[in-house]
Amino acid sequence: xxxxxxxxxxxxxxxxxxxxxxxxxxxxxxxxxxxxxxxxxxxxxxxxxxxxxxxxxxxxxxxxxxxxxxxxxxxxxxxxxxxxxxxxxxxxxxxxxxxxxxxxxxxxxxxxxxxxxxxxxxxxxxxxxxxxxxxxxxxxxxxxxxxxxxxxxxxxxxxxxxxxxxxxxxxxxxxxxxxxxxxxxxxxxxxxxxxxxxxxxxxxxxxxxxxxxxxxxxxxxxxxxxxxxxxxxxxxxxxxxxxxxxxxxxxxxxxxxxxxxxxxxxxxxxxxxxxxxxxxxxxxxxxxxxxxxxxxxxxxxxxxxxxxxxxxxxxxxxxxxxxxxxxxxxxxxxxxxxxxxxxxxxxxxxxxxxxxxxxxxxxxxxxxxxxxxxxxxxxxxxxxxxxxxxxxxxxxxxxxxxxxxxxxxxxxxxxxxx
Ligand SMILES: *Cc1c(COP(=O)(O)O)cnc(C)c1O
Numbered sequence: 001x002x003x004x005x006x007x008x009x010x011x012x013x014x015x016x017x018x019x020x021x022x023x024x025x026x027x028x029x030x031x032x033x034x035x036x037x038x039x040x041x042x043x044x045x046x047x048x049x050x051x052x053x054x055x056x057x058x059x060x061x062x063x064x065x066x067x068x069x070x071x072x073x074x075x076x077x078x079x080x081x082x083x084x085x086x087x088x089x090x091x092x093x094x095x096x097x098x099x100x101x102x103x104x105x106x107x108x109x110x111x112x113x114x115x116x117x118x119x120x121x122x123x124x125x126x127x128x129x130x131x132x133x134x135x136x137x138x139x140x141x142x143x144x145x146x147x148x149x150x151x152x153x154x155x156x157x158x159x160x161x162x163x164x165x166x167x168x169x170x171x172x173x174x175x176x177x178x179x180x181x182x183x184x185x186x187x188x189x190x191x192x193x194x195x196x197x198x199x200x201x202x203x204x205x206x207x208x209x210x211x212x213x214x215x216x217x218x219x220x221x222x223x224x225x226x227x228x229x230x231x232x233x234x235x236x237x238x239x240x241x242x243x244x245x246x247x248x249x250x251x252x253x254x255x256x257x258x259x260x261x262x263x264x265x266x267x268x269x270x271x272x273x274x275x276x277x278x279x280x281x282x283x284x285x286x287x288x289x290x291x292x293x294x295x296x297x298x299x300x301x302x303x304x305x306x307x308x309x310x311x312x313x314x315x316x317x318x319x320x321x322x323x324x325x326x327x328x329x330x331x332x333x334x335x336x337x338x339x340x341x342x343x344x345x346x347x348x349x350x351x352x353x354x355x356x357x358x359x360x361x362x363x364x365x366x367x368x369x370x371x372x373x374x375x376x377x378x379x380x381x382x383x384x385x386x387x388x389x390x391x392x393x394x395x396x397x398x399x400x401x402x403x404x405x406x407x408x409x410x411x412x413x414x415x416x417x418x
Contacts, residue, residue: 135167169205318370346400
């Protein structure tokens with residue numbers, strides 16, 4: 001009897017796509033409920049909408065989980081073509097959707113932001129010696145496992161912006177090696193990042209640097225993992241910003257919440273090189289529509305759907321609470337990140353995970369990231385945590401013992417954190 005029931009349901013599962021979809025979505029929703037109620041106690045906002053397990057997690061916007069509509073998009077894919085043959089309709093459609101959205105002639109889906117940046121760098125450069133000017137705080141310089149040195153044999157020239165927010169043309173010009181003197185590695189590429197630490201780079205500065213680079217025959221790449229946030233924050237039109245660069249990488253899995261993937265955009269000939277190097281590093285994939293379908297849903301739902309704006313508003317609210325408590329920010333809160341200057345009120349970084357956990361939140365250092373699945377209740381709780389942290393600091397006289405003056409996570413021993 002049981003076996004019959006099972007085989008009948010399996011049969012229906014296979015035969016009826018709508019049934020399958022509904023069943024799987026139901027399953028997904030209940031999984032979310034179980035996962036989050038186990039983790040945090042409070043999970044279900046109302047009967048209809050379950051919160052993501054990421055609803056109370058402020059560590060990064062990478063922790064978002066695919067929404068039911070993203071999962072639905074995977075189930076609704078009509079074709080399962082091979083993307084190495086460029087025969088996957090869903091993937092081709094995503095790439096042309098991105099070209100129409102950005103105005104760049106060509107786009108290539110890649111598995112991660114790091115892969116996008118590294119392939120772009122590799123595709124711009126020919127033969128060493130060569131150097132790349134980057135922001136000292138950039139992802140390419142700090143968090144890509146030294147990839148540019150290995151994959152492109154490039155010397156990176158890191159520049160620390162004097163204004164603490166973004167590089168200026170004067171600083172870039174100062175760093176560029178524009179010489180055929182045999183002692184040097186001439187600069188062939190300038191990489192900018194926008195947003196960087198959540199801060200929007202002014203369009204005017206981008207224009208100036210891009211014009212200078214063009215005049216010198218130096219290529220430009222923008223690490224736009226969070227460029228969506230820049231556009232949502234009024235930092236320029238997407239088409240205009242990307243028009244200043246030879247290539248741009250944009251991330252689907254950060255603020256937009258897709259399960260994986262990034263995209264590189266640029267000219268056709270350049271993108272052919274990107275596709276070639278993507279294959280070389282093992283990034284050519286087959287029925288990748290299961291990743292590119294939810295990526296497209298993420299762009300439509302979260303970016304075009306205007307959901308990033310709320311994350312920026314909530315970040316500003318948290319920043320305002322911190323400032324009202326007497327705290328300072330390390331950088332302005334332009335988008336979805338709040339960078340707390342803990343020393344300004346003597347908060348001990350070690351207290352953060354403790355107090356956050358007590359409140360049912362995940363958050364562990366000076367950076368707060370708000371993503372689209374953060375719920376209102378999590379914001380209220382985090383405001384309370386900020387108050388508690390400052391109270392604790394005040395009780396200690398608002399000063400940290402010398403051994404508690406720590407470097408930020410990821411920072412190198414020789415780095416002056418301020
Ligand atoms: C996260 C991030 C990347 C890399 O993305 P992964 O998908 O994690 O490899 C690149 N640049 C910036 C600015 C990022 O924040």
